[in-house]
Amino acid sequence: MNFDKEFTSAILIIGNEILSGRTVDKNTSFIAKWLGDLGIGVEEVRVIPDKEEIIVESVNSLRKKYQYIFTTGGIGPTHDDITSESVAKAFGKKYEYNQEAYSILEKYYAKSDFNEGRKKMAKMPEGANLIYNEHGSAPAFYIENVFVLPGIPSYVELMLPQLKDVIVSGKKIISLTCDARVRESSIALDLSVIQNRYPEIDIGSYPYSKEGGFGTMLVMRSTDQEKITKCHSEVEQMVKKYTLK
Amino acid sequence: MNFDKEFTSAILIIGNEILSGRTVDKNTSFIAKWLGDLGIGVEEVRVIPDKEEIIVESVNSLRKKYQYIFTTGGIGPTHDDITSESVAKAFGKKYEYNQEAYSILEKYYAKSDFNEGRKKMAKMPEGANLIYNEHGSAPAFYIENVFVLPGIPSYVELMLPQLKDVIVSGKKIISLTCDARVRESSIALDLSVIQNRYPEIDIGSYPYSKEGGFGTMLVMRSTDQEKITKCHSEVEQMVKKYTLK
Numbered sequence: 001m002n003f004d005k006e007f008t009s010a011i012l013i014i015g016n017e018i019l020s021g022r023t024v025d026k027n028t029s030f031i032a033k034w035l036g037d038l039g040i041g042v043e044e045v046r047v048i049p050d051k052e053e054i055i056v057e058s059v060n061s062l063r064k065k066y067q068y069i070f071t072t073g074g075i076g077p078t079h080d081d082i083t084s085e086s087v088a089k090a091f092g093k094k095y096e097y098n099q100e101a102y103s104i105l106e107k108y109y110a111k112s113d114f115n116e117g118r119k120k121m122a123k124m125p126e127g128a129n130l131i132y133n134e135h136g137s138a139p140a141f142y143i144e145n146v147f148v149l150p151g152i153p154s155y156v157e158l159m160l161p162q163l164k165d166v167i168v169s170g171k172k173i174i175s176l177t178c179d180a181r182v183r184e185s186s187i188a189l190d191l192s193v194i195q196n197r198y199p200e201i202d203i204g205s206y207p208y209s210k211e212g213g214f215g216t217m218l219v220m221r222s223t224d225q226e227k228i229t230k231c232h233s234e235v236e237q238m239v240k241k242y243t244l245k
Numbered sequence: 246m247n248f249d250k251e252f253t254s255a256i257l258i259i260g261n262e263i264l265s266g267r268t269v270d271k272n273t274s275f276i277a278k279w280l281g282d283l284g285i286g287v288e289e290v291r292v293i294p295d296k297e298e299i300i301v302e303s304v305n306s307l308r309k310k311y312q313y314i315f316t317t318g319g320i321g322p323t324h325d326d327i328t329s330e331s332v333a334k335a336f337g338k339k340y341e342y343n344q345e346a347y348s349i350l351e352k353y354y355a356k357s358d359f360n361e362g363r364k365k366m367a368k369m370p371e372g373a374n375l376i377y378n379e380h381g382s383a384p385a386f387y388i389e390n391v392f393v394l395p396g397i398p399s400y401v402e403l404m405l406p407q408l409k410d411v412i413v414s415g416k417k418i419i420s421l422t423c424d425a426r427v428r429e430s431s432i433a434l435d436l437s438v439i440q441n442r443y444p445e446i447d448i449g450s451y452p453y454s455k456e457g458g459f460g461t462m463l464v465m466r467s468t469d470q471e472k473i474t475k476c477h478s479e480v481e482q483m484v485k486k487y488t489l490k
Contacts, residue, residue: 016449019287020420020466021277023451024269028292032266042264045292047273050449077430078450079437117433152452175265185322188362192324204261204295205323206268207397221265 007040007170008066012058013047014083015073015151026153027072034160039170039223040068050074055086063090063146068167073151075140077117084141087148088125098124101139108137129166131159142166171223176232180239183207184216190238191218198231200224252285252415253311257303258292259328260318260396271398272317279405284415284468285313295319300331308335308391313412318396320385322362329386332393333370343369346384353382374411376404387411416468421477425484428452429461435483436463443476445469 011031017023025047032042043066048054055074062069074083088095101122109118121138128141128148133155140149140159147163149156180187184207195203204219218235222228256276262268270292277287288311293299300319307314319328333340346367354363366383373386373393378400385394385404392408394401425432429452440448449464463480467473 013290016447016466017451017464018273019277019290020281020418020449020464021274021279021287022420022464024271024274026269028263029266029269032264034266036265042266043294045258045264045290047290049288076450076452077433079433079440080449113431115430115434117430120433121430173265175267185360185362185366186358188322188324188365189360195324202261204265204325205321206262207321219262219265219267221261 006067007038007168008043009035009040009068009070010044010046010062010066011042012055012062012069012071013045013073014050014055014071015047016049016080018047018073019049027149027151027156030153030157031070031072031149031160035068036173036175036221038164038167039172040167041173050080050082052082052086052089055083056090059087059090059146063144067145069146070149071146072149072156075121075138075148075150077120081120083148084124087143087146091125091143091146093125093127093143095123096126097122098128098130098141100130101141104132104139105137131162134158173221173223174225174228176220176228178218178220178232178235178239180216180218180243181213182216182239182242183214186242187216187239190241191235194231194234194238197234198227201228201231203231203235251312252283252413253288254280254285254313254315255289255291255307255311256287257300257307257314257316258290258318259295259300259316260292261294261325263292263318264294272394272396272401275398275402276315276317276405280313281418281420281466283409283412284417285412286418295325295327297327297331297334300328301335304332304335304391308389312390314391315394316391317394317401320366320383320393320395322365326365328393329369332388332391335391336370336388338370338372338388340368341371342367343373343375343386345375346386349377349384350382376407379403418466418468419470419473421465421473423463423465423477423480423484425461425463425488426458427461427484427487428459431487432461432484435486436480439476439479439483442479443472446473446476448476448480 018025074081085095128143131140184205202221206217263270319326330340373388376385447466451462
């Protein structure tokens with residue numbers, strides 16, 4: 001969304017369950033909000049299947065284009081978990097046991113339960129940095145600018161805060177809203193006049209219907225506190241004209 | 246997901262509100278399930294901002310790669326609704342009033358209320374085919390293999406069924422599940438043996454935790470009724486070994 005060309009990111013959701021429609025992806029929303037607070041805009045999200053050549057191609061094209069890439073999914077113990085191996089291939093690195101990850105998993109599981117699937121979760125690209133899982137089980141990892149996270153939303157939420165010191169932040173993206181109890185088509189013209197006056201503010205208009213009535217949520221986003229405050233008060237003034245009718 | 250090379254699709258979610266994390270995208274799940282019933286697999290989803298050059302580039306690259314493209318978002322009355330104009334550019338077509346759409350909107354709004362924003366919703370690429378909105382307001386449209394839908398999920402759900410006769414269907418994608426009350430890492434090896442025996446079945450393994458216990462939802466997908474039934478019963482037999490312990 002172009003807040004700062006230096007602080008851009010993309011999210012790569014890896015998993016057939018999203019493409020089939022079985023699962024609604026919640027990770028994008030959580031990761032994007034977290035990044036917004038760090039001043040990093042998400043420019044693109046891709047959802048792709050668990051297929052090696054597609055993962056390799058996507059990781060490689062995105063990591064060159066954006067400052068940070070976050071992947072979710074495909075780092076578990078089963079046959080369809082091929083993200084770690086694919087990321088290793090994308091970087092041309094060995095896919096091998098990470099000794100620290102292996103030790104964590106070895107402690108977590110009873111000796112007789114530490115089977116091949118569980119050991120597989122310790123395999124990562126050579127030189128990967130661990131992202132710990134407080135639950136004591138399988139860690140995730142990052143390599144260069146690619147952060148490889150699990151698919152389970154509660155794990156993603158646990159893991160992201162650890163990355164605060166790893167990621168170089170921009171200016172926090174401020175978001176202000178104005179809930180207009182009026183149809184968006186009524187205010188469209190006036191809103192575009194304000195948008196033209198504030199080209200650096202990203203103004204979004206999202207219609208909704210609630211309790212039988214129509215309304216529009218107007219969302220302003222920017223890293224500039226002063227300008228967004230001004231813009232927001234102009235939007236509120238404009239909306240008043242329609243709602244006082 | 247490669248069920249049938251001839252029946253592939255991609256979904257293009259257009260909207261800053263998804264990229265900012267403010268809104269969780271629900272359209273992908275609905276569209277993908279609807280397409281699955283028609284035997285059309287979704288191979289890729291992209292979420293992109295409301296930026297003309299990105300919309301044009303994405304529509305053009307996806308429409309050549311897949312049989313059907315579904316876009317959502319950006320066809321409303323406000324300044325940030327630029328999907329229709331961008332799709333016209335992608336096809337090198339004029340962006341002009343669709344007479345039928347104009348008449349529908351003219352009837353819907355009182356004369357004094359039919360403002361520029363509302364008229365804009367009747368502008369489409371030359372030669373667009375309408376997708377009607379039962380609510381009597383702004384229609385969506387399709388041109389060649391690109392279906393341009395609104396962002397509001399309830400409108401998408403109303404509009405999709407109209408397309409049943411437009412889309413050439415494949416064999417319905419059948420989905421069978423087995424709810425295994427066991428950690429996925431316990432069954433990983435046995436599951437991969439079954440997957441190797443049924444390469445044409447897409448077997449997904451999705452861990453969950455519920456009521457303090459761990460479980461794994463195993464999802465099989467295929468267009469082959471006989472093989473998926475066999476595969477499903479093998480998976481159920483295998484799971485029993487672990488849950489009866």
